[in-house]
Amino acid sequence: MKIRQNDKVMIVSGKDKSKIGKVVKILSNDNKVLVEGLNKVKRHVKPNPYKQEQGGIKEIESPVHVSNVRVVCDACANPTKIGYRFTEDGKKIRYCKKCDENF
Numbered sequence: 001m002k003i004r005q006n007d008k009v010m011i012v013s014g015k016d017k018s019k020i021g022k023v024v025k026i027l028s029n030d031n032k033v034l035v036e037g038l039n040k041v042k043r044h045v046k047p048n049p050y051k052q053e054q055g056g057i058k059e060i061e062s063p064v065h066v067s068n069v070r071v072v073c074d075a076c077a078n079p080t081k082i083g084y085r086f087t088e089d090g091k092k093i094r095y096c097k098k099c100d101e102n103f
């Protein structure tokens with residue numbers, strides 16, 4: 001998966017389309033990512049006396065499939081495609097296919 005934790009991503013479909021958030025979790029088995037503050041769903045929560053939690057409706061982030069997000073490049077601030085290339089000492093690095101900056 002080309003997306004990494006802490007990447008900035010833009011959601012490209014659904015109700016949060018064109019919103020940008022930070023990737024807080026990668027779910028590589030499902031090809032999904034959890035984006036901070038986005039793709040929230042309402043969940044009914046039962047009161048949990050052990051954790052002193054109140055019941056009710058909570059909004060929690062739901063994972064987004066990687067095909068529905070684009071990484072936002074720090075350098076050009078555009079949602080972009082990521083490419084891979086190798087440095088002179090053989091390190092694999094990612095780069096922005098729009099502005100050609102490494103990141």
Ligand SMILES: [Zn+2]
Binds near residue numbers: 078099
């Ligand atoms: Zn760029």
